[in-house]
Structures are given as structure tokens and as C-alpha cells.
Amino acid sequence: MHLPAEDRTASPHTGYTRAHWEAAADALLAAVEPYAAEGGALYHLPGDRTSWTGRLSDGLEGYARTLLAAAFRRDETALQRYAEGLAAGVAGAWPRIEDRTQPLVEAASIALALRLTRPLLWDRLDDGVRQRAAAWLGDALTAEAWPCNWELFPVTVGGFLDEIGYETEASRKAVDHGLERIEEWYVGDGWYTDGDGRKFDYYNGWAMHLYPVLHAWLAEDRRLLDLYGGRLSRHLRDYARLFGGDGAPMHQGRSLTYRFATTAPLWLGALTGHTPLPPGETRRLASGALKYFLERGAMDSRGLLTLGWHGPDTAVLQGYSGPASPYWASKGFLGLLLPPDHPVWTAAEEPGPAERSDALTPIAAPNWMLQSTSSDGVVRLHNHGSEDVRYDPYYTRLAYSTVTAPASSYDNSVIVGDDPSRTEIEPLGVGDGWAASRHTAGAGARVTSVVLARGAVEVRAHLVTGAEPGTVVRMTGWAATEGLRAELSPAAGLSDELTGVCGEGDSLFVALARLTGEEAPVPLGETVSVAADGTGELTVRWSEGPEVRVSLGGPGAEVVVAQSDPAGAH
Secondary structure, three states: OOOOOOOOOOOOOOOOOHHHHHHHHHHHHHHHHHHEEHHHOEEOOOOOOOOOOOHHHHHHHHHHHHHHHHHHHOOHHHHHHHHHHHHHHHHHHOOOOOOOOHHHHHHHHHHHHHHHOOOOOHHHOOHHHHHHHHHHHHHHHOOOOOOOHHHHHHHHHHHHHHHOOOOHHHHHHHHHHHHHHHHOOEEEOOEEOOOOOOOOOOHHHHHHHHHHHHHHHHHOOHHHHHHHHHHHHHHHHHHHHHEOOOOOEOOOOOOHHHHHHHHHHHHHHHHHOOOOOOHHHHHHHHHHHHHHHHOOOOEOOOOOEOOEOOOEOHHHOOOOOOOOHHHHHHHHHHHHHOOOOOHHHHOOOOOOHHHHOOEEEEEOOOOEEEEEEOOOOEEEEEEOOOOOOOOOHHHHOOEEEOOOOOOOOOOOOEEEOOEOOOEEEEEEEEEOOEEEEEEEOHHHOEEEEEEEEEOOEEEEEEEEEOOOOOOEEEEOOOOOOOOOEEEEEEEEOOOOOOEEEOOOOOEEEEEEEEEEOOOOOOOHHHHEEEEEOOOOEEEEEEOOOOEEEEEOOOOOOOOEEEEOOHHHOO
């Protein structure tokens, strides 16, 4: 990929400008063009992997997701190719949209692209093609969606079909139904779960906020835009803190192969005027993420996005991940809808939250605490409230960061017996420098956990209840990462090997942890001391900061964290 020279005056942090985003979009579109098939209706990208939806569906995915990039780029030459592909697709090359099938997902991308580029694409099509396209999309209005972010795909299709006057009653009904469904999953402060349960991840940004806000904006519906835009703005206060100083998004959740689609909500806030972020900070965070991936092998020698995070990486894939799946990254080019003279493109870059100062940020809705250190730009997420319906290392580990990935050796876990699982997570609160939860572990034991943090240092405490006497408990910390120092040391109830044994009744295990880019940090033992009585009561004394008393209690009891006046700290 050939990019323009960096501009360190306008963009002192990344060097990237609008021209870099345009060049990246152009390169991605040029790279996929040779793989068009069936008159441009399908894009069969190379690779030895087929998603569980099948090759035909994967080909449609290639068309729909790259069309989004062309729509945001407003490239008329590229859009003409996609117009020809649309005609071939609705003439019979595309599979039908049916209940809970992948074409429903891709229909949303196609409808959104058509709505955004209507004068450039849709309005130039022959009447027959338009009729067949509307009919093909129309199946999305009544297709059953999976009960998660999929409910928004009929909303997106319905918004476009209503605009062009096709089946307006059914279209509006689909919009209303989908928007009603997501209300069940809104938990406040700008956060949604992705369906039932407590699944918190990037689907908040690139789906749950993106589709309703764009629909309201395009429909010029002030009431809806105030509602969904207000939620987006609140979400961005937390969301901006999920990016590290090196531009990396937090390595947590599913579908991470979409990579810089993580920038979509940042651009969306600027596009619709619903953001708390200054224009220069928005561009710095978004450009930082794009640059992070482009410099770390996200594209192969042919210029194609690979299935992975940096380069190819099967660990971040799901069964639905096919060769074209990474191209939901196209959502990251949403910012190109902003005109070149918009402040988000003309303002000087401003540092992101991870670069400005050390911070401990409680996020109540998912029951997370974010811990960032400006000296190394690392952001750590302490997860005490998010899980998937199955054990998933990208949801259920105790902590994640912008510089590490979940390890197969069960990093950031408390392992009771031989079972590393962490299920039935019950959030117990977050506060100033702490987060707590309770979960089920091996052999039916319940574990009450609390983490306290200051700077880069963490105190991790786990009270194990209901385990058989003699059950071995093992704690793990951060996975080793090049250029960073990962530490874990026993503080109470643990041997030097970080194992302990459950006794009669409740058993408390405490360790000190740290993930840092500092070359010679102060020894952990000099930063904090811990006194514990083994039954769930502990006192934490920071060398610089408050004394903290913690009571973990037993099952059903609350976790109580009380801080003394910093002046009285030892």
C-alpha cells in the first residue's frame, strides 16, 4: 500500500491525514477487484477457509462489505462496478434472504450503501434492476433475526426501502420492531449487551450504536437522533479510553478481525454532532487505530485484509468468519463522509486519554475498570461483568489490555482444581480504583473477586467458597509480551509458585500484579503491602495513596471497599 508522506504538523501523533484514509480505502478496493465473479455480484477472496455459511454466502459477503468502503469513499468508478454487480446479484447470483441466514447481515450493508450513495448509484439504475433489488432486499423485512445485533439489520434495510417508497408499511414496521428489540438490551450510560445476558464488546460501537444513529440521521428524525445520538455521546466518553497510546484497540470480545471498524463510533459521533470528543482527538484515535493495523501486517502481499488481528490469527476467528469477513473493517471509513473542511480533518491532532495522564476509570454498565498509564500508553481492562453464553477467553478472563492477547495457558485467571472456567459472572460493583464480581469456578465453587489498582500495580484477591478442603487454587497473571514486563507475586494464601490450598470454609488468595512498559519499575513489594486474615478481610496500604480496607464476605454478601484519607496512608 502506498501512502502519502506523513504530516506531523497537522497530525503530530500519527502523521495521518484525510489523504491517508483515502489512499487506504482506494488500496483496499483495488486489491479486491480481481476477485469479482458472476458479473461482479460475488467476491471470492482467496484462502483455505470457508465460513459455516458456505462459499456462495461468503462471496456475497465480499461484495457487500467492500461496497461499504466504496460508499464511504464515494468513488464513482468503483460504485459503477458495484452497480453492475448489484444487477447481476438480484438477477439470480445472490442467495435469498431467509430466517437467521448470513444474507440478512449483508443486506444491511448493501441497503446502507445504497442509501448513502443514492444519487450516485441507486438513482442511475434501470427501473427493472431497482425493482428486483428492492424485492430481494424486501425479504429482510420479515426474515427472523438472531436475538442480538442482528435485529438491526432489518432496521437498516427498512430505512432504505421506506425512503424509496417500497412496501412502506412493512418497512416501517421492521424499523420499529428492531428498535424496540434493542431497548431490552440497553443497560444505561451508553452501553448495550449484544442480546440477552452480559455480552459487552465492540458490537456496542460498530452495530448497536452505528445502525440506529445512522438511520435517525439519514431519516432526519430529530426525536430518534436525540435519543440514540445522546446514548452514543455518553458511550464515547468510555469508548475513547479503550485505545492505547500506540493506537491499539482493546483486545477483547469477538469478531476482532474487523480491526479498524473499531473507529466507526468515533467517526459517527463527529458526523452526527453527538460526541464529547474534540475533533483533533477523534482523528487521533481513529488514525492511530488505522495506522496500528496497517503497520502490523493486517494486509497481505496482495493488499488483502487477512483473517486475524495483526497478520493471520485463527485465535480471533469464529465459525462465521470467512475470507471476506475482515471487510467489515470498511465501517472504519465512515469518516470520509465528513467533508474535507470539517474540523475533524482540519484541527490539529490532540492526544487520546491513554496519553494524557494515568487514570482509573470505573464503567458501571459492564462492571469494568479501565487502568491506563501514560508513561507506556498501556490500557488494561479489568473484567468483572462481561461473559458469553459459553466459556470464551475473549469474554471471561479477569483482565485484558491493548498490548496482550488471551493466552492458551489461561492468563489472568483463578483456577480452582483443574477447571479454569469462569461462568455465571455476577457483577458486585466498581468504584474509585476497584472492581468486584463473583463467579462459578471448578467443582461448583464460588469465587468472589476484587481488584484494586494504582498506577500500573494491581492487587488481586479471590475468596473461594464451597470448594472441598485440599482443593488446589492457582492464579495466573498477564501473558508475556515483547517489550513489556509482566509480573505476578504472592501476597496472601499463595506459595511462590502462586498456588494455594483451600481449607475448611472460605479461603482467601491474594497476589500482586503488574503489566508495564517501564524498564526498571519500583519492586512490587515496595509499592503496596497487603494484610489479610484469610476469611475475606484485607487491608491494602499503597506506598503513595490511601489505605483501603476490603471485605469480600461469603456468597450473597456484598464486597465492601473503604478508603482512608490519603494523608493517613502508611
